[in-house]
Amino acid sequence: MAWDPILWIVFSIMNITLLGLNFYQFLGFSDLEADYLNPYELSSRVNSVIVPEYLLQGAFCILFLVTGHWFMFLLSLPPAYYNLTRYLSQQHRIDVTEVFRVLNAEKKTRIIKLGVYIVFFGLVITRTVCAGTFSAMLSFLFPNNEELDFRTSVLEF
Template identity: 55%
Template sequence: MAWEPILWLIFLVINIALISLVIYQIVCLTDLEADYMNPYESSSRINSVVLKEYILHGAFCILFLITGHWFISLLTFLPTYYNVRKFLSRQHLIDVTEVFRFIQSEKKIRIFKLGFYLVLFVLVLVSLVLSSINALVDEDDAIDFDSLQLPSFI
């Protein structure tokens, strides 16, 4: 049984969960900015998912490190360091009384995280497809993507 496609599928599910958590936070901040939601409700909703996002992202980084995917592990290390730094300085939760002061910067941070997770989504999806193709092909006939020749017209 090929374990590599299963690992990439787990990475894909974790990445989709991270994307959905960040989109939820952006929607809550946008609703607060448009005055559809009061600050208490918005900050309590965001604060309930922030720690889940941090833990899931830390697990994401550690799984890449354990499975030997060094490049993507290094890519995910910087946001993990940022999350740990914010958590240890107790700045990871949104304060109800000052939410309107920092709403634009909080939205920008989350939009940057969303872009980062979308780039990771593409990397994980491509890796899932390539590992699935390699797993389906017989061991003797495995595709070596490094030695593929481009057509002459390119």
């Protein structure tokens, strides 16, 4: 039973990383719009994190499946599917030459994704807490982890 809380902590770490990556991209687009970034920098920054984000999200999804969390798996399936189709149609990378044409759409998808990940975050955290209550040891470790996570993600921003 001990591995369950650990698993949920892994989930929450992954989730926070996803949130961070997405927020990072979103910030990039906002900066581009405000002219703090030029399209060249933006595309190199965003493109460097897109594939990791897709991989992480895929792992996130598959891990739910492997560990038998059907409900969470089904929930995480749509974003995974979306990522997969983007990737397969080679549309996942930002095209430097046309950034401004897709700027608004890209921002919107980032916002939606952020929303989705936040929902996941809520779910994962509640599950983590629930799992934590079964293990006194972990229940007092948990807040520490949470803090740590927060710090890393904040730093990243």
